[in-house]
Amino acid sequence: MRRLTDLVLAHKRLVVALWLAVAVAGGALAPTTVDRLTYDFDLPGQPAFEANERIAATFGGGGLDAPLLLVVEGADAEGGAVDLARRAVEAVPGTRVVTARDDGADVLTADDGRLSTVVVYPPVTPGPEPYAQALPRLEQVAAQARQQGVDVEVTGFDLLLEGGGGGDRGVLVEVVLGGLGALVVLALVFGSLLAGVPLLVAAVSILGTFLALLLLTTVTDVVFVVQYLVALIGLGVAIDYSLLVVTRWREERDVGGVENDEAVRRAMATAGESVLFSGVTVAVSLAALVVTPLPFLRSIGLGGLLIPLLSVATALTLVPVVLSSLGPRLSWPRRRPVAARSRLWTRVADAVLRRRWTTIAVTTLVLLALAAPVLGLALGSPQLSGLASSAPESRAATAAVAAGVPPGVLRPSEVLVPADRADAAVRALREVDGVAAAVAPTGPWRAGGEQLVQVWTDDDPASAAGKATLERVRDAVGADGVDGEVGGTPAEDADFVTAVYGSAPWIVLAVVVVTFLLLARALRSLWLPVKALLLNVVSIAAAYGVTVLVWQEGYGSDLLFGQDATGVVTVWVPIAAFSFLFGLSMDYEVFILTRMREAYDGHGDTDDAVRDGIGYTGRLVSSAALILFLAFVALSTVPSVEVKILATTLALGIVIDAVVVRGLLAPALVAVLGRANWTLPRWLGVLVRRLPEPARHAGGRHASHPPR
Known part of the structure; x- marks a missing residue:
């Protein structure tokens, strides 16, 4: 240096x-x-991804892109819906639609005929918003219909997910x-x-x-x-x-x-x-x-x-x-x-040293209590109930589901089958428990010798019941002569969990091993890196647990964000949060422990090393954590619900780690371990190419203190 x-x-x-x-x-x-x-979230090799790719290539959209909906309310809602479907196709050529008058799609009309829904698949535009070109035209169609006295609103799962756009x-x-x-x-x-x-x-x-x-x-x-x-x-x-x-x-x-x-x-x-x-x-x-x-x-x-x-x-x-x-x-x-040296953090260190075992017991119980909800973690896209807001598209979706339109209409499973086996596939899928309807419209829904079947579930696809229905649908496809592929966003969510979290243990193990070796070299210690890694696991688990409480269970989501529970945690949030929280938490640990190591090398007293380490770095770590916390709070104001969930996890993780783990538990554990903190076995020293250095504290400022 x-x-x-x-x-x-x-x-x-x-x-x-x-x-x-x-x-x-x-x-x-x-x-x-x-x-x-790019805006591609590919899952190569996974069945749902491959099915969705074929659906998009064959039919110009659908698959991973959930449909838009036109929700019509009024005395002749079904007739108005059919008329709007015709206008939508005229306004956006290449659009595929389903109305309640298609065979088996009568569930799209509810509330004794006073509400009807049109399922709309416009051509997809590459980029972050698949319907960027089509949506303004459909909204114009809806606006013209409203001028003629038709109560209609455009909605869809992606619009709800992004807070109505603008995310x-x-x-x-x-x-x-x-x-x-x-x-x-x-x-x-x-x-x-x-x-x-x-x-x-x-x-x-x-x-x-x-x-x-x-x-x-x-x-x-x-x-x-x-x-x-x-x-x-x-x-x-x-x-x-x-x-x-x-x-x-x-x-x-x-x-x-x-x-x-x-x-x-x-x-x-x-x-x-x-x-x-x-x-x-x-x-x-x-x-x-x-x-x-x-x-x-x-x-x-x-x-x-x-x-x-x-x-x-x-x-x-x-x-x-x-x-x-x-x-x-x-x-x-x-x-x-x-x-x-911060007087506040020095007093904190003194208090921790006086009650080291009590500090360990209390903070460990708090962290385990915060982490406990992670045992019930459910992964997927947010449930519709967690996307409710005062926006018109949210009110329309809520009204449709409340009137009796199946929640699966907003996020259908799509089954690609040979055209000559379409009728048999539809009959088999209608028999699946939890399926509200299976529809095989004609016209643009059939191409290249293949038929695209819409499958709508009785329950929200992100709910436990909806996920169980998806598994039964997948079991039905391929059984009893029904040959086909299951696509749609629910199936791809399920495959995402399998693809990412099936290999997650090996990813975590690789990170832990390499990080341990780096810390062992930096700190010339065996037990300091072990302690740091264990604390990181507990800290991240606590952040996950609180995220589950807030978003999946809904404790505080309305107070903090004005939204109900999503019922799940977004599938990609835990793996992304792990990578960033692990690294950022280790930042603070390295800052504190290297200062403790420097102090111990100077005077040879563990308790004084803890005082020095916390006293000199406590203000630094807390300030740095506060800066990151504010940055993540700013990120949480983005309308996208998925971004809010990630920001919540990161913000909570930073606060828990800086205050509870690094400020209290870590110094208490160093104090309890005593001289073991500062030892580096010869085998490990050879492995990391850094053998223990000779003690330098014989003439240090606290040399009269016996090493502890």
Whole structure:
């Protein structure tokens, strides 16, 4: 680190010029990067995905894209629905429709004939909104019908999922919201212009990551959600790393009394090393997604691991240049020395040390209680009840289901069968328990010798009963001579769980092993890495558990978000949250434990090492966690329910980890383990290529204290 710092300080102008060029290029090309991101969530090799691909290729839509619905209410609702179906086909050529007058589709009319629904499959537009071109025309048809006295509304599952549209909020808005929250926290921490340094570093690292992302898109597809993760996770970790270095630099100047450049070198030799190991650990956890069998998750992993790597690069090169050149002047208006050791967090450490066993018992019980609901975790797309809102499309969908239209109409299963076996397939599917209707319309629903059958379930496809019905439908297809393939969003959700979480244990094991080796090398210890990994598991499980309580069970979802329980947790949220929470939690652990290790090497007393570690890093970790928490709160304001669930998991995970786990349980466990914390078996030292260093605390400031 000292050699790197000397090299950087010897070429300040070159370093600034390089990062300026990266930032300008990243900013200028950011729109191009966003345009090159894809919206494909492929599940290659999975039956439902392959069926949906064939359905979309043969019929121009459907499969993974749920239909739009025209909900008509009034005295002659069914007649109005049939007329609207005709207008919809005329307005959007190539549209496939089903009305209550199609054979077997009478369930689309309910409430004694006063409500009727048209199932509409317009041609699909590539991109984030499959019906981007068709939807405005259908809404125009509905508006014209309303002018003629017909009470009609356009709705559909995807519209409900995105809060009625408008869920694709620009990434710049998220960065600004997160940055404003970060600025407030940093201003309170520094009370000077130094608050701008972490934000400067974050801006450069985010723009640099977007530039690297553009290069990545030239060799592989990258899914669009990466842009939000780069912006918000990048904002958090870049501020974390630069905050650690700046805080240590200020400590060396104010407490150590050394001249400015030497303070920079000392900060880099200590905090800089922590940043390096922390960044590599975060990158490893994000790289876990690269080994998943799904292309879009691999792209999230590849894009995600760029975030900590670019953040580390800026923190280790740009920060020392800024501090060397402008550091003392940036201390305005707070010129007086600042206490490097937090009195509040030192008191917390003292309280934990006095009641170490009590702290372990209470915090463990709290974490296990928070984690317990995860045992009932259900994965899938949100249930319709959790998507209810005051929007017109939500009211229309709710009214249709309440009137008696089967919930499965909004998310049908679609069965692709040979045309000459369509009648037999329909008869067999109608006999399946839980199926409200199976419909095989003619015309554009038959092509290339194949027939597309709509299967509507009595229960919400995301409910336990709906999932059971799907399994019976799949069993029926292929039995009794009914040959075909089952597609639709419910089937693809089920296959997603199988594809991702079937391999999840191996992914987690790979992350744990590599992270353990990295921490063992960084901390020169066997038990500190073991403890850190166990605490990460408990911390993430607690975040999952609270997410289940809030979203799946509905405790607080209405209070916090004005929405009912979704009944499930979105299928991709746990694996994505694991990767980010594991890495971010390890950030804090590395910051704290490396400071404890440094203190113990200086004086050889475990309890004092705990006081030093928490006293010097508690304020840093809590500030960094608060910044990330605010960033995720900003993300939770996006209308998309799925994004809200992810943001909830990340925000809760950060708070639980920073306050309960790292602030209380971790120091209590270090205190209890005593000297075992600081031992590194020779076999492990050889494995990680770092043998134990000779004790340096014989003449330390607490050398008179017997080692504990």
